[in-house]
Amino acid sequence: MFNDLQAAHAWIEFPASRCDRDASHGMRAIAQESGWRKVDRGLDADITISRWEDSRAISSHEATTPADRYFVAIALKTARVKLTRDRQIIFDGTMPAGTLYVSAPSKLLGVQFQSPCAFLHFHISTDHFSAARPATEGLNDLVLLRDPLAAELAKALTEHGDTADQQFARCVGETLAMHLTRLELPRSKVNALPKWRLRRVEQYIADHFDRCISLSELANVAGLSRMHFAAQFRAATGYRPREYLLNHRVAHAKTLLTTTERPLAEIALAVGFSTQAHFSTVFKRISGESPARWRLASRAVLPATEALPRRRPAADMDWMVGAAA
Structure with a gap:
């Protein structure tokens, strides 16, 4: 999980098309929401896809899922989120890009975003789920940290922007619905690290990330x-402690790459890597580009820092299931 400064600079993982901002509402495959989960053109189609973005540091919202719909959200960039229902906390922590969460029909869901955020919202007719019952019983208040397929589907849509037609968007929505009905939910879960312990660890890493930090030290x-x-930290953040430390270092390195002219070797040492070669390897694995290319690209567009990897090294998926209402 990232501290407040990092969360404010954790920019979108998937590219936004200029067409998303400039094209007219009428024929968009992805509708822009006027408010959280408020689609101006209504939910006439059996699958409607919309996009919610908010640059504010803190915002709160509530919405009830229509009786004939499932609501599915996929995070496009890392965000600190608190989900609640009937005064019960479903999730409270960092949602990495690619996180998926679901609200069942007729359910009121409250959310507080504690950082800027960007999400794709899928409003999917219950007809796409009925054939799979009772498999769908576990979908209410389901939170999956970094679901690889959901992340790829979101990426496909955002990369196409307004060039994506209705048929393509519907295909993506149907694939997502099928994916959800075929999930094998875990039988048990590890409790997430309590927030007060997590804050201690976050602060310790923020203060000492430029040197070697062992697992025993963090424990x-x-x-x-x-x-x-290790288990509770991963349940709370979606990251192993070592992965989190490396992402913290890369996030700080991106700030230095954007705001200073310091050479790569000097930046590598400043953020805790022993060699420039190791720094470059980790940076490319997490960001998809070398430090030099990332610096050049960020200055050509807008200064930005990404705090999460496009994909994790391991192929496994991290799970967290919220309490069903």
């Missing part, structure tokens, strides 16, 4: 054994 900061700390 001691959290006041837990190594095994319990």
